[in-house]
Amino acid sequence: MTARPPAAVPASWWLPRGIVALRVRIFARVNGEQTLTLPNAAYGPDVFERVYAHPAADGRSAGAALSDLFWYWLSPGPEVHQEHLEPGPRYDDVAATTRRILAGDSAGHAAAAARVFARLLDTVPATRVSLVRLRDLVMPAWAEFAYELVFREPCPPRARELITAHARDVISALKCTGLRHPRRRARLTAYLRERVAAGDVPHALPASLTPAEQVHYLQGTFFNTAVVQLSEATAHVLLALARHRRVQDRVAADPDDDRYLTRVLDETMRLYPLFGIAHRITTGTIPLDADTALPAGSVVCFSYPDYHATGYERPDEFDPDRWAGQSAKDAHHIPFGVAANRPCPAWRISPIVMRAAIREVLRRFRLDSTASHTRSLPNRAPCLLLPRHLPPRPRRLAARRALVRSRDKAEDVTRGVRQLLLGTVMVLHARRQRPAARYFAAHPAGSPPPPGSCPVARPEDEST
Template sequence: MRAAVAVAAAAALVTAPRWLPGRVVALRAGVFAKVNGDNVITFPNAEVGPERFQEVYGHPAAGGRSRGAGLSDLFWYWLSPGPEVHQEHLEAGPRYDDVAATTLALLAGRGDDLSARAAACAGRVLDELVPGRAALVRLRDLMMPVWAEFFHELVFGEPCPPGARDLVVGHADDVVTALKCTGLRHPRRRARLTRYLAGRLDDVRVALPGSLTPRERVHYLQGTFFNTAVVQMSEAMAHLLLTIAQHPETVPRLDDDRYFQHVLDEVMRLYPLFGIAHRITTADIDLDGVPHIPAGSVLCFSYPDYHATGYADPERFDPSRWERTSARHAHHIPFGIAANRPCPAWRVAPLAMRAATREVLRRFSAHSTVSHTRSLPHRGPCLLVRHGTALPSRVRTAVGVALRVRDRWEDVGRSLAQLVLGTVMVLDARRLRLAGRYFDEQDHGDGRVAGCPVAHGKAEVAR
């Protein structure tokens, strides 16, 4: 009996990389489902298929951002400090309009100038961080300093000092690590960037929103440009470069702008940066052929599920599909939809990513054998080999095998850590109720909650 148990335990351990991560993902999904509560509707679903997805998403009543959703407490917890003035979480109204106009002003510029700036930032970072003939890197980590410098230049109109870059990267990495439940958040680390930005408000190259207090302006900059922008661009670049590393047949054609756009469209279809976009209905929604949706419902729009519909072999990477399919008319919304707050970087991001990618490929060939999922918890392990370096094929093969084996076993420990840390943060977020307390006070007071991290920042920094 003992021998049989020992054999079974050994078999379970040896095969853990194959079955354990999936089981843990299912458990995590169950934990987060409890956060949503009972008034959640996920789209597309059996009653509202992908052909009605954008119609519901774009409905005027599907515009609530945070008020009334259990998920909001969790997202505000992850995004603090300042989630109440984060552009993605502001409710509709004059303050949102003021903030959105400022964001567009900071992102504006000639396309060739923006491309040149992205290329210069990428070149500097690559030459600094990958000076040798070959290096094993995590692509998301490698890209974060690039976009820290890029957005610092857009905001302040001057090169990013090394110390400031470290603050931005430390903050952005802490946010995305917590979001993926691979680590706990560190408010003191985030507060260092808050203090830096507070001292630079007068240096921002456009007028900041007049409807915000000075502290709220700091939080707006921190959340919009030095959190979301840096994180999303780093994630997008990691997906793009990892795909190129695993599909080297694309490389010879990437100098063609049209083909590059096809590759980018396909990467963002397969690996959309948003898994779920949640909205709260501000009024009833009644559409012909769609079940009645009452006010106060939490609508969860699944980008991966939507992007997987309407295509032949949707799981296959195939840039050529865009030669006969218009991204505008396909089930493809990498930057959201125009009727419901599309990403303000919809124009800047492809230009900057193309320029940065070409800087990478001008210096290196990329090779990777790791798994590639939308959430990218491993941050994109990859071997970069400088052009002109003679790397024997047997060495490259050995590195590929080592990467694959390491990735599979890291996935086991990482999955367990995500389950534990995710549960801890869900419980802590429910205890703090950052969004709930903020809106309670908006309804019954002057917008300030004594001791609330959202209102004052002090309790959050002290944690």
């Protein structure tokens, strides 16, 4: 039991931390007592790396209670989401399709990202300072970018709105800052169903999937995961620059210096990895040491933050220059997973387009923020955008900075309580629905179900 804090200590300091600790305990218990989290006191980063890359650490959803929670959050279509397909021909087919859609030259991808961000930033007032939430600001741009990847045409406003609403709903549920809105997600599904049926997708979609599953594949891979993760990553980088003025000034002074901007990205993803925990289910025995082995069917959770904190001096400090003397590939640094075990298919394109987006922002605005910066980013990254051509007004800026700080602290308390309550509700609802368990009970080998027979609840049938 945590000691009760003195009355003089403000709730904005202790309450959010206490709630985070409670939430961690709740989610840790979802998977039962037979879960191993790496690295830990007994097994360090070397074991983390060896187990993560082991060919038997390839199960993704079958056999883990934690899968029910992620399938619940990622509906509709989590059974064909690339991140949750079991290894085999279906996964290989889907992964190959994703790689084909993402293929293209670096210059073309960078130009596309710069173009959608220029359109977005044209809507931000250039005559005054704006207070924005960075994640909310950039998400419509990444929605347009993802649409153009899939459809190879400019994104119409209706599609951008549907994609953005869907992605915001998914990430709010994942952060437990809001409940799911299945009907909101179903509107995007209906739109994509019409486009796929009309033959509007200029790519060959996975032949192993039914037409309905192809729709869910596009929705989950490109208009959920891609949009959410690019938005989160960009918000993290921009917030880090807003909080570290000298780093921001150095990037802005020479925005075309790819080397330094890459160091900024590497350091941001090291300190604020997009994934807290990745889980795998073992399909064979994996040795941990000379005397201990993980049996088949074990659930292994890989903690990215704990792994990224090992092997560095001052690991809690944001320092892009630490990468001047070492290569990210030789450090404890896996922002896109490991090559031997289901790496992120966007590992090549993401840094390219993020650099282009960040340059576009810094060409127009100076960034300033006194809001807290945490890995999970539940505050959506409050930030002041100061048009570069406006003269500085230190007193007015100081007042705005104080407002950002005080509002963020106040929201931290109420948001923490909301996350605890809503997270508990969704955990219990997911345990009742058991979408992953029901699917694999009906299809033990993870084989595709006959059309129309999937036991996973449809979004319009869900109440949360």
